[in-house]
Amino acid sequence: MAIEVRVPTILRPYTGGEKAVSGKGATLSEIIDDLEANHPGLKERLVEAKEGHSDLRRFVNVYVNDEDVRFTGGLDTSVSDGDQVVVLPAVAGGADDPAQPAASD
């Protein structure tokens, strides 16, 4: 089965400029691995190692059928044929707080 994944402008260099690409898998994690096979480098922009396991990057939002996957199991979120996956980078920033150095990716 194929799932459509909407890709933000900043990641389109990895998809040959395409706004949406198609991936296969039963979970978000599998979809991302499948995308990585066809669009090398994409996974690194979505996922990072946190405390010994993979997790979504803090400033990347992923939605399955409009649900933020942080509330539906993160990378383990189930997906099925016809689901819509959207990736959006956070819109965030602000004057630096001296007590909290800017977080890096």
Add this chain to the structure above:
Amino acid sequence: MVVLRIDQATYDAIVAHAKKDHPDEACGVVAGPEGTDQPERFIPMVNAAGSPTYYEFDPADLLTLYKDMWGRNEEPVVIYHSHTATEAYPSRTDIARAAEPNSHYVLVSTRKHGNSEGAVEFRSYRIVDGSVTEEDVSVVDQS
């Protein structure tokens, strides 16, 4: 030459939002038709952080905003936020977080007059791959 062209009404709306939310940072978008570089539709956003030193769109609001823009064939031509105690220049956090290479990042500083009448700093930048380029701001009667 790199320049942000923005109409007076939108400019005023951004400034008013920044003054209203001071001392917290205000944030929002001005959407425009894809590929035109024309900021037309002013969309103030809630700063989910509610902070004087940080702003972030709520993730659910973010999705709603983008789906709305996609449905209208728009893109975020301007992404604006305020600094309330420092200059209108991108901070390290602003640069690290900037993820829209085609957008004009507008910064307004309300440090001088806060919620009151009075001039603000209003500056615009491109932020691409961690590199900041300031651009002129041209305020026009009509966009």
